[in-house]
Amino acid sequence: MSKLIDMHFHLDFYANHRQVYNRINQMEQHTLCVTNQPEIFESCIELYKPTKYVQFGVGFHPQNAGKVSFGKASFLRGLSCTKYVGEVGLDFSKEYLCYKDRQMEIFNYICQVSRDKIMSIHCRMAEGDIYRILKENNNKKVVMHWYSGDEKWMEKFIELGCFFSINSNMIRSNTGKQIINQIPINRIFVESDGPFTKVLGRKYTVGKLSAIYEELACVKKIYEVDVLKRQVTHNYLTLIKEDY
């Protein structure tokens, strides 16, 4: 039977992270723990040994661009010890638009140095620039996280070979559902984005990953959740392959 995969999770945002880390390992749920700053990635891997089930991504959240400086040296050190990059991207919503240039400079640099990495990408009102930067830098192993943008751009991302990770909040919203219906099943992942989402009306905890699979199976009209699990596992194997 295929194991569950969570493609985007923030372990460091849980006060009881030790317990959560142990629980994920016990439950054998493959989990990509993204980080929002490279220095946080470094403390995470110092505290926690990456395991078969818990992996860490080195990241720099675009919403941080105006608040903290981007630690290039720390990011490069991080890159040398993981095959995952995230959370990275661009956020041009009103609050963060004033740091647009800084965000683009950092994201472009990250894409340049992360060509062979699996990337979890935050894209808000920045579809055109994300598309261009990914294409220019030839990043091939890309997962768009919580994509809620324009459908025309979504098609372009599909053409580019991108995958999409879907969470419970998306499944509940009408625009989210519309987007989910357009994504081919061979480009889909499940993510929790815990602790920033709700499942069954309550804040996400790691025991609820299977509930997200069930919700997604329902929206995609896949009547057996095991079929979805197998598909997601297959997608993961495609993503990590060197060339496809």
Ligand SMILES: [Zn+2]
């Ligand atoms: Zn996130």
